[in-house]
Amino acid sequence: MAILKVKDVSKRFGGLKALTNVNLDVEENSVHAIIGPNGAGKSTLLNCLVGKLMPDTGAVLFDNASVLGLEPFQINQMGISRVFQTPEIFGELTVIENMLIPIFAMRDGVFRMHAYETIANEKAIVEQAEAMLEEMNMADKREMHAASLSRGDKRRLEIGMCLSQNPRLLLLDEPTAGMARADTNNTIDLLKQIKDERDITIAIIEHDMHVVFSLAERITVLAQGTPLVEDTPENIRGNPKVREAYLGEAA
Amino acid sequence: MDAILLQILNGLDKGSAYALIALGLTLIFGTLGVVNFAHGALFMIGAFCAVTLQKLMNLSFETIDESQTDFLGNPLKVETPYVEAWFGPETGATIIDWSVPLAILFAIPIMLAVGYVMERGLIKHFYKRPHADQILVTFGLAIVLQEIVKYFFGANPIQTPAPDALSGSIDLGTMIGFDPNAIIYPIWRLVYFGFAVAIIGAVFSFLQFTTFGMVVRAGMADRETVGLLGINIDRRFTIMFGIAAAVAGLAGVMYGPLNPPNYHMGMDFLVLSFVVVVVGGMGSLPGAVLAGFLLGILESFASTTWATTTIPGINQIIIYLVAIIVLLTRPRGLMGRKGVMEE
Amino acid sequence: MFGLNKKDTSLLIIVGLLTLLAPFILNPFPEGSAMAQFNAGYPDLMQRFVIFGIFAIGFNILFGLTGYLSFGHAAFLGVGSYSAVWMFKLLSYNIIPAIALSVVVAGVFSLLIGYVSLRRSGIYFSILTLAFAQMSFALAYSVLSNPKFNLTNGETGLQVYADDPQILQGANSPDLPHLFGLPMRATYTMDVGAWSFDFNAGYYFCAIVMMVVFYLSIRIFRSPFGMMLRAVKSNQQRMNYTGLNSKPYTLAAFVISGMYAGLAGGLMAAMDPLAGAERMQWTASGEVVLMTILGGTGTLIGPVLGAGFIKYFENIFSKINDSVLHSWFAFLPDGLEDAVVFVIHPFIGKGWHLTLGILFMLVVIYLPGGLVEGGQRLLNRIKRKKPKTDDATSGKTEPAE
Numbered sequence: 002m003a004i005l006k007v008k009d010v011s012k013r014f015g016g017l018k019a020l021t022n023v024n025l026d027v028e029e030n031s032v033h034a035i036i037g038p039n040g041a042g043k044s045t046l047l048n049c050l051v052g053k054l055m056p057d058t059g060a061v062l063f064d065n066a067s068v069l070g071l072e073p074f075q076i077n078q079m080g081i082s083r084v085f086q087t088p089e090i091f092g093e094l095t096v097i098e099n100m101l102i103p104i105f106a107m108r109d110g111v112f113r114m115h116a117y118e119t120i121a122n123e124k125a126i127v128e129q130a131e132a133m134l135e136e137m138n139m140a141d142k143r144e145m146h147a148a149s150l151s152r153g154d155k156r157r158l159e160i161g162m163c164l165s166q167n168p169r170l171l172l173l174d175e176p177t178a179g180m181a182r183a184d185t186n187n188t189i190d191l192l193k194q195i196k197d198e199r200d201i202t203i204a205i206i207e208h209d210m211h212v213v214f215s216l217a218e219r220i221t222v223l224a225q226g227t228p229l230v231e232d233t234p235e236n237i238r239g240n241p242k243v244r245e246a247y248l249g250e251a252a
Numbered sequence: 253m254d255a256i257l258l259q260i261l262n263g264l265d266k267g268s269a270y271a272l273i274a275l276g277l278t279l280i281f282g283t284l285g286v287v288n289f290a291h292g293a294l295f296m297i298g299a300f301c302a303v304t305l306q307k308l309m310n311l312s313f314e315t316i317d318e319s320q321t322d323f324l325g326n327p328l329k330v331e332t333p334y335v336e337a338w339f340g341p342e343t344g345a346t347i348i349d350w351s352v353p354l355a356i357l358f359a360i361p362i363m364l365a366v367g368y369v370m371e372r373g374l375i376k377h378f379y380k381r382p383h384a385d386q387i388l389v390t391f392g393l394a395i396v397l398q399e400i401v402k403y404f405f406g407a408n409p410i411q412t413p414a415p416d417a418l419s420g421s422i423d424l425g426t427m428i429g430f431d432p433n434a435i436i437y438p439i440w441r442l443v444y445f446g447f448a449v450a451i452i453g454a455v456f457s458f459l460q461f462t463t464f465g466m467v468v469r470a471g472m473a474d475r476e477t478v479g480l481l482g483i484n485i486d487r488r489f490t491i492m493f494g495i496a497a498a499v500a501g502l503a504g505v506m507y508g509p510l511n512p513p514n515y516h517m518g519m520d521f522l523v524l525s526f527v528v529v530v531v532g533g534m535g536s537l538p539g540a541v542l543a544g545f546l547l548g549i550l551e552s553f554a555s556t557t558w559a560t561t562t563i564p565g566i567n568q569i570i571i572y573l574v575a576i577i578v579l580l581t582r583p584r585g586l587m588g589r590k591g592v593m594e595e
Numbered sequence: 596m597f598g599l600n601k602k603d604t605s606l607l608i609i610v611g612l613l614t615l616l617a618p619f620i621l622n623p624f625p626e627g628s629a630m631a632q633f634n635a636g637y638p639d640l641m642q643r644f645v646i647f648g649i650f651a652i653g654f655n656i657l658f659g660l661t662g663y664l665s666f667g668h669a670a671f672l673g674v675g676s677y678s679a680v681w682m683f684k685l686l687s688y689n690i691i692p693a694i695a696l697s698v699v700v701a702g703v704f705s706l707l708i709g710y711v712s713l714r715r716s717g718i719y720f721s722i723l724t725l726a727f728a729q730m731s732f733a734l735a736y737s738v739l740s741n742p743k744f745n746l747t748n749g750e751t752g753l754q755v756y757a758d759d760p761q762i763l764q765g766a767n768s769p770d771l772p773h774l775f776g777l778p779m780r781a782t783y784t785m786d787v788g789a790w791s792f793d794f795n796a797g798y799y800f801c802a803i804v805m806m807v808v809f810y811l812s813i814r815i816f817r818s819p820f821g822m823m824l825r826a827v828k829s830n831q832q833r834m835n836y837t838g839l840n841s842k843p844y845t846l847a848a849f850v851i852s853g854m855y856a857g858l859a860g861g862l863m864a865a866m867d868p869l870a871g872a873e874r875m876q877w878t879a880s881g882e883v884v885l886m887t888i889l890g891g892t893g894t895l896i897g898p899v900l901g902a903g904f905i906k907y908f909e910n911i912f913s914k915i916n917d918s919v920l921h922s923w924f925a926f927l928p929d930g931l932e933d934a935v936v937f938v939i940h941p942f943i944g945k946g947w948h949l950t951l952g953i954l955f956m957l958v959v960i961y962l963p964g965g966l967v968e969g970g971q972r973l974l975n976r977i978k979r980k981k982p983k984t985d986d987a988t989s990g991k992t993e994p995a996e
Contacts, residue, residue, distance in 0.1 A: 051836070077838035089836070091829040094822070102826055103837045105819050111840040114847060116820035117811075119598055123819065162837065287718050377960070383718045384664045388888060389959040391881060395952030403941050403949065523729050523877060526722050534718075565738030572730035576711065579723060583715060 004029040004170060004202050005050070010059030012045055012226075019045040020056065020226045027170070027219075032196055032203045034213045037223035038247055043206045046223070047174055050204075051083050052076045063170065074111050082163035083172045087179075088155035092148030096139060096158060099147050100130040103162045130165065137161040137191075153184040160191065164199070171195075173205040177212050189215050214238070222246060254425060254434040259552045261424070265441045265510055267548020268448030269295075272503035273525040274532060274540035275452060276496035282472040282535045283489040286375055287383050289390035292522025293397040294366065294497045298504025299513035300401055301362055302355035302412050309335050309348045350415045352508055359505045360498055367497025371490050394519065402515040412508035414440040419509070440509045447506050451499060452541055458495075459537075468492055472535070527575040533588025543586055547571050603813050606896060610809060614802040617641055618792045625789030629922075632914055635907050638782055638795035639866075644903050645801040646862045651886040651898030652805075652812050653855020657848045658884070659893035660821060662828035664721045666880050667708070667728030671701040671853040673735060673875030675860025677746070680753045680870045683772065687764040688755075688868070690772050690779065690800075694861040701857020702850055709849035713842060716831075728877050735872040752871035772865045774800060779866055797866045804862065805899075808855060813895055815851070824848050856883075885951070889958050891967030900966050905951065912947040 003026035012020040020042045027033045037043050048054040050061055052073040061068050068076050077083075082103075091099050104126050109115065120127070134140045137157045142150065147158060156176065163171055176192070177185040189212055196203060196216070207213045213220065214234050221231040224246040230237070237243055273295055280288050312331040320328040336344030347354065374393065378386045413419065418439050425435035459465035471478045471485040478485055504513070511517070528547055532539030553559065555567040578585065599607065613620065622636030635641070654668055675697035682693035712723040740749030747753055755761075769778040779797035786792075815821045826834050827841045827848075834841050864870055873879070882905070890901025920936045920943070927935060942950045962969050 072840070073835045074838050074840050077836055083836050085832075085836075089830060089833040091826050091833060093829040094825055098822055098825075101819075102822065102834075102839070105823070106838040109819075111838060112843040114820060116815045116818050116847075116851075118818050118820075119814075120817065120819055120822065121600070122598075166838070374956075374960075382662075384662070384721075385959060385963070387664065387666075387718070387721060388884065389956055391884075392952050392956035392959060395881075395948060396956065399946065399949035399952060400941075403946060519878070523725060527726050530719065530722050530726075563738075564741040564743075565733065568733035568737050569730045572726045572733070575726050576723070576730075579719065580711060580714060583719070 002029050003027060004064055005204065006060075006062040006065075007046070007050070008060045008062070010046070010049060010056045010061065012042075012049060012054065012056045018226055020049070023059070023223075023226070023228055025221055025228060025231070027202060027204050029169075029202055030200060031218045032192075032205065032216050033219045033221065034205045034207055034217035035221045035223055036207060036210075036213055037229075040225075041223040041246075042226040043223055044174070045226075047083075047172060047206055050076075050172065051081065077106075077166075077168075078111060080169035081172060082166055082168035082170070084156075084159055084163055084174060084176055086175045088152075088159040090147045090155055090159050090162070092146065094147060095144050096147055096150070097127075097130055097134065097143045099158055099162055100133055100165060101126060103166045104129050104133075107166045133161050133165045136164075152180065153187060156180070156184070156188060157191065160188075160195075164195065164201075168201065170202045170204060173203065173207075175206055175208055177207070177209055185209065185212065188212075192216055254430045257430075258435050258437075259556060260549050261435065261437055261441070262555075263549030263552030264445045264545070265548070266551060267545040268445050269503050269507055269521060269544075270525055270528045270548050271541045271544025272448055272451060273500055273521055274528040274544045275455060275537060276500045277525055277529050278532070278535060278537050278540040279455075279492055279496040279499075281529070282537070283468060283492045284371075284375065284379065286378060287386045287390070288375070289387055289522065290370070290394040290397065291390075291496075291500055292518030292520070292525065293394040294363065294500040294518070295504040295507075295521055296401065296513065296515065296518030297366060297397065298359055298363060298501030299412075299508050299517060300405060300504075301359035301501065302352050302505045302508045303405060303410050303513055305355040305358045306348075306351045306412055309333060309351045313337070352412055352414060352505065355505045356502060359501050363498040363501030364494040366501070367494035368490065370497065371493040375493065376490075394522070398515050398518060405515065407515060409512035409514040411512050414443070414509035418443055444506050444510060448503070451502060455495070455499060456537070464488060464491075524571060527571055531575050531578045531585055533585030536585065536587040539585055539587030547574065550574060597810065599813060599817070603817065603895075607806075607810060607813065610896065610899065611806055614645065614806060615799075617644070617798075617802070618794055622790065622792055626791045627789065632919070633911060635910060636793060638780075638793055638798050640906065640910055641795070641798045642801050642862075642866050643906050645798070645805040646859050646866070647883070647886060647902035647906055648899040649801075649805050649808055649862070650856055650859035650883050651890065651902040652809055653852040653859070654883045655852075655887050655892065655894075655898040656812060656815060656824075656855070657852035658887060659898075660816070660824035660828065661845050661848050663713075663716070663845060663849070664884070665712075665724040665849070665852075666721050666877060666884070667712075667724035667726075667731075668852065668856050668883055669877065669879035670708070670728040670731040670875050671705050671856035672860035672863070672879070673731065673870070673872065674704050675701045675857030676864040676870035676874055677735070677753055677860075678857070679861040679864035680755065680868055683755050683864070683868050684753075684759040684761065687761050688768065688770065688772050689763070690774055690861075690865040693772075693865060694858065697857045697861025697864070698854050699857075701860065702854045704857075705850050705853020706846070709846050709853065713845055713849065725877055725880075728875060728880055732872055732875040732877070735875055747870075747872060749872070752869050754869045772797075772868050801862050801866070804858070808858065809895075809899070816895060820844070820847075885955055887965075889955065889965050891965030892963075894965070894967040897965050897967045904966065909947055909951070912943050912950060913945070915943040 005027040007023055007025040010020055010023045023046060035043055035046065045054065049056045050068070052068065052071050052075070055069065063079055063081060066079065068079065091102065101120065108126065131140070134143060137160070139154065139157060139161070142154065147155065150158060177188050180188065192203065193216065195201065205216065217234055219231065220234055220237045222229040222237065222243050229242055229246055230240055232240070273291060276294070277288060277291050280286055280291070310333050312333040315330050315332060317328045317330045322328050333344060333348060335347050338344065339347060374389065378389060421436045421438045423432055423435065424437040426432050459469055467478065467483055467485065468488055471489065528543045529540055531547065532543030550570055551567060554570040559566050597604065597607070618636050618641070621641065622634045624630035624634050650672060654665070658664055678697045678700040679693035682696050686692055708724070708727045712720055712727065715723060735747040736749060739746040768776055772779045774796070777796050779800065781796040783794045784791055785794065823839065823844050826839070827845055831841050860874070886901035886905050887898045888901070889904060890899065891897025917936060917940060920939055921932065924932045924935050940946070958965060
């Protein structure tokens with residue numbers, strides 16, 4: 002069953018057509034990669050999925066419910082978590098606090114005036130956060146300020162924060178952009194582990210073919226704002242249309 | 253018709269001051285990205301440049317005039333300003349009379365220097381710090397400047413009269429075909445308006461027609477790219493800060509005859525000028541000028557007897573009301589660009 | 596204790612002891628001695644310490660936690676004062692209904708202003724709050740004081756007149772603010788040798804209120820809600836994508852701090868039943884910003900320290916004059932003595948604001964964490980330890996940016 006359905010989505014910026022009639026189905030519990038050359042509309046598509054942009058036409062359904070016109074926090078509450086290109090974490094807060102916030106958000110919803118409670122008394126939530134830190138191998142960095150973490154650890158923390166909410170769909174926006182090879186491989190391993198251990202759907206936008214072919218089960222190639230082809234990694238590898246899109250007509 | 257025109261004219265002097273201060277504030281926002289709460293203090297310092305010059309002009313020495321006697325029958329002591337002694341009584345008296353306009357020459361170098369020192373000595377260190385810190389440190393500076401002026405000049409307003417030739421009123425109505433006495437207008441307000449227009453014109457043409465101005469405008473639009481071209485924007489921005497300070501200062505110099513300067517006049521104008529900048533659109537120079545005049549005129553309409561009897565005190569709050577409405581309906585202000593001062 | 600951890604409990608107890616013993620602590624010098632002018636233990640000043648402490652504690656909940664810099668909080672203080680005086684006029688001089696109404700009205704008022712202002716952030720927010728506060732000032736000063744509808748009594752200030760209804764005022768109850776019969780001006784003076792200590796009912800009432808709201812602010816700082824407020828300051832984007840709506844969180848913080856300000860305003864009126872518009876001016880808003888920054892933004896104790904510091908030195912500096920200075924520096928040779936006095940002169944007496952402005956700039960430039968950070972640095976230096984990289988110490992969270 003497709004957990005995320007994108008139907009005929011188009012988006013223009015002034016005279017520029019960023020997306021034209023994009024149709025896309027992401028199957029539940031799969032890893033689906035969306036690739037494409039620069040300017041293919043990958044980020045625009047992603048922003049349409051999470052409520053940052055409103056498509057001009059078309060529909061985006063998550064679990065058969067429309068997400069269009071909803072705020073990012075509402076979409077998150079439906080079960081979609083997003084990992085950003087540069088890690089977005091609470092830099093001035095400690096690592097454990099970073100982990101507590103998403104868990105509170107899951108339990109208490111978009112807003113709650115829990116001003117007279119004490120964090121330490123929320124044992125269940127603290128335990129959950131600590132377990133997640135353990136899983137991310139970050140338990141020793143519990144009290145550090147998130148801003149002082151290394152780039153790779155920030156990424157791990159952000160992924161951990163998303164996972165702690167048990168999302169049904171995890172959206173990753175070029176998660177290894179700007180990373181050194183070792184960090185990239187660590188992230189790939191982490192994502193593989195997540196895929197194997199959890200009931201989770203992962204949609205990943207990526208530039209780095211190494212990452213894509215190590216993880217993806219389905220690949221959609223986007224070119225000039227429209228899906229060119231959707232297939233398994235093996236078939237994509239040999240597809241001449243994809244080569245052309247990536248390398249231009251000279252190839 | 254003439255009543256409406258009169259209110260528009262009445263709004264021009266305050267509008268001019270708002271526009272000039274807001275113009276400087278916007279220049280600083282646009283170039284340096286700094287929120288300057290001390291800008292009102294620069295306006296005030298300008299006004300006190302005129303006060304100082306007036307005091308200097310009136311420095312006098314005492315002579316004893318044997319030919320005259322005072323009421324006790326002693327020889328009369330006569331105070332003669334040095335200026336009159338040096339230039340002769342008539343020229344000297346004229347110079348003293350014209351001390352406010354003359355203070356423009358006196359104020360320009362002072363204001364440029366004050367602006368330069370302020371930027372190099374303080375503001376420079378706050379480019380990379382959050383806006384809240386910029387607001388706070390310039391707020392502190394404004395208090396300090398204000399208190400220094402208070403220390404030297406006292407807390408009471410000081411009269412700085414306009415030259416005799418330019419004080420008094422003229423019947424503006426008859427000149428443009430209305431009945432006599434319909435529009436009586438103080439000359440100095442006209443002078444102030446003309447002066448403001450000249451300054452605004454000068455700033456705009458400087459930005460428009462000089463290479464220096466082009467670089468500054470390019471830097472306001474996209475600082476990084478211009479920096480990559482190997483152009484030293486920082487130095488130019490420092491100079492722009494000096495110019496903004498001079499604009500505020502000159503606005504203050506000439507404002508004296510309209511309202512005697514006191515040490516807290518800067519703070520009073522600052523709050524309103526910020527509102528003007530926000531209404532005009534953060535970072536938009538034409539917006540600042542337009543909003544300055546518009547709000548000045550609006551304030552003048554709200555001060556009519558009709559308005560104040562309908563809604564008592566409306567003249568006191570009209571600008572804030574307008575600002576709140578504008579900000580809520582057009583968050584970027586009348587002419588604001590996207591992405592300016594939005595985190 | 597009280598649902599706090601050890602450190603917070605001891606902080607609370609220390610603050611409690613200091614406030615309760617303030618009449619002793621602030622009067623260390625014998626009456627009539629040369630140093631007696633540095634005593635601050637008289638009721639009026641002590642009341643101001645705690646009232647402005649409350650104001651700053653509340654302001655810190657907004658600015659310290661969420662990073663939203665309001666330049667209009669004095670408006671809520673003013674509204675609180677007016678509400679209290681109206682209760683005196685209409686009901687009775689009992690301060691309980693008066694203070695209750697102050698808090699409620701300030702809460703409603705801050706809800707309205709906050710709802711509008713929080714549609715924008717950053718510098719726009721600061722200017723919007725500034726505009727609202729100036730508008731409130733103008734409303735109070737002139738608009739709402741016309742004969743047809745006189746809510747504020749304009750320049751004179753709102754006060755209780757003999758022909759006011761005061762429907763609940765009993766025949767025997769005191770004709771000035773009181774707590775169920777105990778007048779706020781009641782002062783018991785204890786003379787011990789050359790010393791004299793004042794125990795004032797109003798001060799102790801304010802002090803107890805401050806202890807309560809200080810405790811509440813610790814609870815807020817340590818609560819999940821407080822953590823969310825710090826998240827607002829740190830990264831709103833992440834917050835949004837974590838399923839949290841930052842708007843109601845910020846608005847709640849704004850309203851809470853507005854209610855603290857209203858409480859402070861109500862207490863002010865309870866100590867002296869008069870409310871004037873100048874309380875709402877934006878320089879007054881600037882003052883609470885100053886107290887919070889000076890003490891240490893985002894720390895628990897900072898705002899209280901800042902408020903005490905500023906109010907103390909305002910009082911002391913204003914009292915020093917040239918002859919006092921001459922007596923201090925009399926040991927110097929004559930010429931030098933005059934020179935020293937000449938140099939210091941601009942900063943004392945009426946020059947207190949100059950000193951304050953300079954101090955403020957220095958703190959923002961060199962000590963963004965305020966007195967609390969300064970104290971910690973000093974402690975670290977004394978202990979000759981390296982500064983801790985992570986401070987979970989003494990109720991300190993993050994210094995403001």
